Amino acid sequence: MVATAKRKILCSIIIALCLMKKKKKKRIWCKEWLTKRHVYGSHTTILRELQDGHEKDFRDYLRMSVSTFYTLLGKLESYIMKKDTHMRQSITTGGRLEATLRFLATGCTYSALQYSTRISKQSLSRIIPETCRAIYEVLKDDYLQTPTTPDEWMRVARGFETRWNFPNCIRAIDGKHILITPPQGSGSYYYNYKGTHSIVLMAITDANCEFLYVDIGCNGRVSDGGVWDNTHISSCIATETTGLPSDRKPKGSERRLPYVFVADNAFPLQRHIMKPFSHRTQSNRERIFSYRLSRARRTVENAFGILANRFRVFLSTIYLSPSKV
Template sequence: MNEEQRLLFAIAATYLRRKRKRRSVWIHGTIRARSQHGEYHRLVQELRLDEVRFQQYFRLDRTQFDVLLRRVGPLIAKENTNYRRAISPGERLAICLRFLATGDSYRTIAFSYRVGHSTVAGIVAEVAKAIWDSLVEEYMPVPTTEDWREIAAEFYHRWNFPNCVGSIDGKHVVIQAPNNSGSLFYNYKGTYSIVLLAVVDAKYCFRIIDVGSYGKSSDGGTLANSPFGNALRRVTLGLPEDTLLPGAEHLGPQPYVFVADEAFPLRRDLMRPFPGTTLPSRHRVFNYRLSRARLTVENAFGILAAQWRMYRRVIGISPSNAETCVKATCVLHNFLRRTTRAVSYVGDGEASGLHDISQVGSNNAAREAMRVRETLVNYFSAEGAVPWQPQA
């Protein structure tokens, strides 16, 4: 660079510096008063005196909030600087939980807590990841062979479906259309979404989740492209060996299976209902018994959306941050299910009538998968029958 070029560069740099808008204040007055008037320092501290309202505000009671804070605190703590005092781990956790519980915009939460909206964006992403990292090993570990056996025992005890190790379904999480994404996130419902694929046990807890598939993907396609689907195809999930159905030794050992709706393929280890509306009685009974067991995943999604209202809104953040928040709510769901004293199991007990199964196209199911399904049909019509299943 010669002398003339250096001079032109210096002139241009000086011009740009002068043109750049200067901050009127380093910290806005409303933010400076956070410790006196911010929602965490006023309202939240008052709510600690009222257990019910505290739980309504955060979806966690005081004990659960404090336990969670002890877990994530070391991961989200920041150091004070010469310029400003760091936001405490408790306040950072409160901001994140409030976003998950309401789905309010970053700017709305920023005004309530008297912080910058960009600060809220950073806090939500960081704390949601910390929640997942700190809870997943205890509250959503990869099931072992013994875990699969325990899940199957619970399904048989609560839902009268033997050898069932989980209920599978996908949920579209509506997000704001990402820039330059085309139709990748556009789903059949006419919204933009990422997909939450979940395996749920008999107690409505998430055992395996896969988050982030494009909204345009079908449930079957999402399963096929997920790590869980790959493990299912490669027989590396650690499922127990085939075992006898209760009271039906003559049928021989049968595989452990997942249950799903008609959007998923029929496999030896994945049962779906019979297609069609005009079915023999035996097939209708099978569809009812399968649908009854499959309701666990539907109920889990309903509980999840009722607790964390971000699912009731269009999530206006990037797909990657939305994925992080979804994972955080799923592991928090398990945390709450296992640490709340009184938990009700929707759907336990006798059911009334057969569930209507919508008509679907035929599939190329393997003979072995069809044999397993037919064996379950025979079982539900004989040794495994329950008193209320003939009701139409």
């Protein structure tokens, strides 16, 4: 009888506690203002207004012309299209591309971007990296080509000789630090000589400031020379598998000289890498040579400047993990 009485008391206490416990409020599926995306979203309002007689404003908004936007959208459609479900409509391919381009054009955070696109920051964190990967896949073969034959290399060399008065030059190389927020526990792994945290964008350009090779992702603590030594193209040059042309005599020279990449003092002096003389002990002839080399090398710095001014995400800190950056 005593055990039964105790059991009844305990059961009563448990029931009382259950009744006292507050019920959790059910979480909503989606915020109400986000559900009106298809009515008031920027892809259905401002984008349509801008493309109708406001070409310059459209270019300022997405950093490209109307025709370029829709050409790119056509190439991406099969890669980023999602299916509608009985629970909700999917975000359109145009809305996905627009959100991605606005992120690249402004460098704003996902939290800020969600208000203009009416796409939640959680969705943006999936849409933008996915769309960026798709852009790379559909464009890389047509717009990021590294020469592989002597004729292709010599065509680039003629551009540097004609435009920048530097013979036997086949590329300009340099690195740009892309600012990031370091992951927890990374210590000084991404800490660079400028006092910031970054990953390195190593690039090669031609005489027209066009990117023809990039290597991305090395931690900012490594110097430009160290980054270059670990690139694929550097190993190909060392093993002579890049198809570089044979040495030739530049105009006015009695010696056969190799074709070279021009770089700054952060890079090692090698057979196919040329850099300026030391500033401390330059003769007049050396000063002229350094000036000509720096003028040819400036093309890669100009390319970085053009890139960052068009897509201003590269002028600010990117608040994403290094792999997504």
